[in-house]
Amino acid sequence: MATSLLKRxxxxxxxxxxxxxxxxxxxxRVIDAWRELLSxxxxxxxxxxxxxALAAYQELEPAYLPAFFDRLAAEFSPEERVLREAAEGxxxxxxxxxLMRLQRAAAAPRQELFRRLNQAPEGTATLVDMREILLAAxxxxxxxxxxxxxxxxxxxxxxxxxxxxxxxxxxxxxxIVLEKLIEYEAVHEISxxxxxxxxxQSDRRCFAFFHxxxxxxxLIFIEVALVRGIxxxxxxxxxxxxxxxxxxxxxxxxxxxxxxxxxxxxxxxxGNLLIKQVAQRLGEEFPRIKTFSTLSPIPxxxxxxxxxxxxxxxxxxxxxxxxxxxxxxxxxxxAANLQKVLTPLCAHYLINAQHDxxxxxxxxxxxxxNGARAERLNWLADTSARGLKNCAGMMVNxxxxxxxxxxxxxxxxxxxxxxxxxxxxxxxRDSAIATPxxxx
Numbered sequence: 355m356a357t358s359l360l361k362r363x364x365x366x367x368x369x370x371x372x373x374x375x376x377x378x379x380x381x382x383r384v385i386d387a388w389r390e391l392l393s394x395x396x397x398x399x400x401x402x403x404x405x406x407a408l409a410a411y412q413e414l415e416p417a418y419l420p421a422f423f424d425r426l427a428a429e430f431s432p433e434e435r436v437l438r439e440a441a442e443g444x445x446x447x448x449x450x451x452x453l454m455r456l457q458r459a460a461a462a463p464r465q466e467l468f469r470r471l472n473q474a475p476e477g478t479a480t481l482v483d484m485r486e487i488l489l490a491a492x493x494x495x496x497x498x499x500x501x502x503x504x505x506x507x508x509x510x511x512x513x514x515x516x517x518x519x520x521x522x523x524x525x526x527x528x529x530i531v532l533e534k535l536i537e538y539e540a541v542h543e544i545s546x547x548x549x550x551x552x553x554x555q556s557d558r559r560c561f562a563f564f565h566x567x568x569x570x571x572x573l574i575f576i577e578v579a580l581v582r583g584i585x586x587x588x589x590x591x592x593x594x595x596x597x598x599x600x601x602x603x604x605x606x607x608x609x610x611x612x613x614x615x616x617x618x619x620x621x622x623x624x625g626n627l628l629i630k631q632v633a634q635r636l637g638e639e640f641p642r643i644k645t646f647s648t649l650s651p652i653p654x655x656x657x658x659x660x661x662x663x664x665x666x667x668x669x670x671x672x673x674x675x676x677x678x679x680x681x682x683x684x685x686x687x688x689a690a691n692l693q694k695v696l697t698p699l700c701a702h703y704l705i706n707a708q709h710d711x712x713x714x715x716x717x718x719x720x721x722x723x724n725g726a727r728a729e730r731l732n733w734l735a736d737t738s739a740r741g742l743k744n745c746a747g748m749m750v751n752x753x754x755x756x757x758x759x760x761x762x763x764x765x766x767x768x769x770x771x772x773x774x775x776x777x778x779x780x781x782x783r784d785s786a787i788a789t790p791x792x793x794x
Contacts (some may be wrong), residue, residue: 373417381421384410385429391470412480419487423498430464432502464504477511478567481505486600490529500631509622513565513573518624520631523560523575525551528736530570534615535560538572539771541611542738544593549594557599559607561632563624564695568616574624577611580604580640584647584751586732588741591649606645607636613718626724633754644660646754647729651736652745654715658703659696659746662787670695670786683737683747693733696746703770704728704750712770718750722766725759726752727773731781734784 387410391403409495409623414422440459444452471477485505523531536544544550554560580592585608590619591597609632612625633646656677663671673695682688705728707714713722721730729752733743735749758773765771 371573374761375420377418377421380414380418380762381425384414384422385425387411388426388430388467388471389581392467396723400470401473403476404471408471408474408477408480411484412476417420419786420495423488423491423495423501426464427498427500431462431465432460437776462500462504464501465508468504468508471660471674472508472512472537472567476628478565479571482509482568482616484618485509486616486618489617498750506621509619512567513619513622513624515627517565518563518573518627519566520628521562521564523554523562523572525554531562531572534570534572535575538613538615539611540613542588543766549592552594553592555598557581557601559602559632559636561628561635563628572615573619574612574614574628576609576613576628578636579608579610580636580643581606581608584608584730584753585610585649586730586733586751588649588749589737602642605642606647606690607640607643609646609648612650614690622711625720629724629754630759633756637756647754648721648726648754649695649732649735649751650717650721650751650752652700652704652715652748652749652750653717655700655703655745655748658707658714659699669784670699677746683734683742692746695786696748697731698781698785699787700731700745700748700750701778702785702787704731705774705779705782717771721752722772723763724764725760725761725763725773726754726755727758727775728778729753729775731778 384407387407391407393405411422435457437456440452440456444456468481471481474480485502488502492498492502521527522601523535525532529589532550536546536550544553552558557580559578559580560575561578562572564571565573579585581591581599582603582605584606585591588610591608591610609629610630614620614625629646636643636646657675663674666674673691676682676688676692679688682692704713704715704718713719718728730751732749732751734747736745737747741747741749762773765773
């Protein structure tokens, strides 16, 4: 889906003035087909009309999409007069009957339209792709948010846990799925088939969620290393020449990569379910494994550091400037000096820096929100170009203590309290931030 969609995204532009009339005509043809789907004939004929309506949209030139989305937003929203009357009726007499009337009036016809489109064989995939296009354009077209809200409402039902299947991916998985892993991997790039093969050997595991409507499209997948002890660096886990370990001797499962595959499903949460289910499954397969840890990037750290450089004490600011030196990680004296300054600053960032009342770092929000505890910072744990650029080579272990997950999750949800070890909190207190302030 992604390749063809990206081509459409690149070409999704507002047509020049002399093309506006043509765009409106083509958009109107699709809208007419979609109205037919909402008619009595569409209700009776079902999948046949849905296929026709879906084909009309799929044939629409990308340059005409803005005109189409404008009409979809304007013409399939709740009727204002009916909604106002229903709201006033409920306020005047808040009965069950008036509540149901209000609920019916508030439901956009778009939702029923999308439900009927979903009867077509490619309906789900097309609607997920449509949302990806919308998300890429919402900043320029905020009026399309009503379409996005309807899709999210439906996706949360269509992609709930009851419809998802957890599958282990190994070297015998169909090639079409294995190719998707190489294409989608977003944390540690898979360099080709030999790299993928190493990641699927006996001391590794890969699991993914699938949906019946998207049989060869992983929604999210997680890569796991079965090792002894919590890993402190990612390069050994990614080394193609590393000897294959005995998984029966492992005592730790390290989740070193989690990738959401479908941008159109952004905001529909699968990750917390995936981690918990994988931990349960691994615990059943390997009873010796008692520790479930991540080795996670800290993608926002250096950007946060740059934004807060004026809050650093002078010696620390001077040390941080060394990050601009090419190959600083290969210079022991420079690296050791940076470690003394950056490790406490990174601990402060993970524990104290906030954005809209939640941890500033997106990976931290994900794992802490799922009930993990921030366990340990690892210096020069990722010496790839991306790792050095985004987080000065540092990575963090989040540990899922299965008997503490629910308590940590509740404290995070209620108070945004960060579960962290005493060592990380001590490091944060020792940071060189002159006046601690939250991120904007």
